[in-house]
Amino acid sequence: MCMNKVTKRHYDEKVLTLFKLLGNKRLFILMLGLILFIALMGFSLGNRGKLTWAEKFVHDTSSFVQQVFYRPTAAVSAFFENVSNLSETYEENERLKTAYAHYIRDKAEYNRVKADNERYKKLLEFTEHQKAQNRPYEYRIAQVTGLNVADPFNQSLNINLGSKNGVQKGMPVIAVEGVVGVISHVSEFSSSVQLLTNIDEKSRAIAVTVQGKENKSFGMIESYDHSNNTFLMTRIEENDPLDEGDVIVSSGLGGKFPAGLIIGKVIKRQVGDIGLTHTAVIEPAATYQDWRELFVVIPPNKGNSSQENGQ
Amino acid sequence: MNRNWMILFLLILFFIEGSVVPHLIPDGWYGRIVVQFVFVVVLFHGVYAHRHTALLMGLGFGLLHDIVYYGQIIGPHSFTMGLLGYLAGTVFNVRHKTMVMMLFVVLIGSFLYQTIIYGIYTLFSLSHFTYQQALLDYIIPSMFVQLIFALIVYVPLRKWFDMIQGNNKKDSEEA
Known part of the structure; x- marks a missing residue:
């Protein structure tokens, strides 16, 4: 018996370490x-609807600490970017001046249209609910x-706004240029954002349309092509006026994703796989x-719904 | 005492990984360079400290990563980091631990890490790459990033581990 044990140990030592790993206890x-x-x-x-308190605590704490690192770095990197962009400042200034002139002109037009709109709403006797739906979006700035x-x-990325700031799951997150992603999980003081590049067949598609042809065009953003860095827009009808160079915005159909947020630009339009509908590369x-x-x-109708119910 | 400092160091490294490193990566390469600095240090633990330390560190920091960047599932990083830290400690538990060997461990570890993560996401049908695409797109490029990081931290970390071991020996002798 004892003899056996000794030879066994001897054998064990000789055997490859990797083999050792498959010992019974370890394998179990x-x-x-x-x-x-x-x-x-x-x-x-x-x-999952809500996170547990432990997850929220870890997420909030680490977001807070990370911010301490992120902000100075961002400032430094922005500084270098600015220095390298210094030569373009003059041109940019010219461009902005033109844009500002356009804006002033459009603002007068906008005020008139807005007043008209208010009057029509009164004449047509909009209900409170309908009025609430047409209110402009609220934008919360997040670091x-x-x-x-x-x-x-x-x-994904983390931002420093959470449920205490009125952020809810599924809200879109945008940069100045367009949509970046969707809020995926919310903690008390921070939340995580899934980038739109993560969209695939399993997640909810976004209903989109063409800016300026909102009532004539329809399609769905369903997937992201990682090799070309483009979105694929599907279910476009054959006689749809969509064309190359058009700006694609969310249409708000389906209710989950608010309307009018810029998603991208059409590069190419082609006949789809089955041939019944067209697809576009965005x-x-x-x-x-x-x-x-x-x-x-x-x-x-999302952010203030609880307050309205209370009134 | 030294263990606590190591945990603090790893925590800071973890925060830097998410906040400072993205600014260093050129915008066009986002998604192509995968940064796993914490994992590299866990591998160092496996080889130069003890496999159980590596296992615990890997499980802990993997879980932290999973929770902080919770997208679709919790667990893959925790599982992979723990497993590979332990494996590194078991397989490379030899007497002469050279620098070349450590760099080899980091290369193979990084490769296996990405492969297992890819496997897990494929298992839950969350991935949108074929394996060949993934290999060329980000696994091989990021292996070299990990290697460079390992080269930079090798000397200070090695000294640190030697110091810890020296302290441990002293403690046991006194006891």
């Missing part, structure tokens, strides 16, 4: 760990606290960069 623990982790992943995969660069399948308006500030879009 490994299997247990694997099962536990698969269960955890499966559990967290589903459409970016961190970006996920360790996982290409989960492109170049995203907001490409990835080191954002400092983003805006959370709060649709009027």
Whole structure:
């Protein structure tokens, strides 16, 4: 017996270390760990409504700490960017002056149209609910606290606004150029944003239309092509007026994604796989960069709904 | 005491990974360079400290990463980091631990890490790459980023680990 043990130990030492790993106890623990982790992943995969307090605590704390690192770095990197852009300042100034002149002209027009609109609403006896739906969006400015660069399948970033600031799951997040992503999880003082580049067949598609032809055009943004960095817009009708160079905005149909947010520009239009509908290749308006500030879009009937119910 | 400093160092490294590093990556390369600095240090733990330390560090910091950047699932980073830290500690538990060996561990570790993550996301049908695409697109480029980071931190980390081990020996002798 004792002899056996000694030879066994001797044998064990000689055997490759990798082989050792498959010892009974370790194998059992490994299997247990694997099962536990698969269960955890499966559990967290589903459409979870709220996070647990532990997750919120970790998320809030680390977002707060990360912000301390993120802001100075962003400032330094912005400084260098500004220095390298200095030569273009003159041209940019000219462009902005023209844009400002246009804006002043349009503002007068806008005021008149707005007044008219108010009058018509009164004449047509809009209900309170309908009025609330036509109210302009609220934009909350949010500081970016961190970006996920360790996982290409989960492109996300964290911002410093949370449920205490009225942010809810599913709200769009935009940069100045266009839509960046959608709020995916909300903690008390911070939340995480899934970039639009993560959109795939399984997630909810976004109903879109062409700016300026809102009532004639329709399509869905369903997937993102990672090799070309473009969106694919599908379900376009054959006689749709959509053309190359058109600006694509969200249409608000389906109700989840608010209307009028810029998504991208049409590069190419082609006949779809089956031949019944057309597809279009869309170049995203907001490409990835080191954002400092983003805006959370709060649709009027969402952010204040609880207050209105109370009144 | 030294262990606590190491945890603090890893925490700071984790925060830097999400806040400072994105500014260093050129905009066009986002998604092509995957940064796993914390994981590299966990591998160092596996080789120069003990496999159980690496396992715990990997599980802990992986879980932190999973929660802070919670997109679709929680768990893949925790699982992979823990497993690979432990494996590195088991397989490379040899007497002469050279620098070349450590760099080799980092290269292979980074490759395996991305492969396992890819596998997990494919298992839950959340990935949108074929494996060949993933390999060329980000796995191979980011292996070299990890390698460069390992080269930079090798000397200070090695000294640190030697110091910790020296302290441990002293403690055991006194006891």
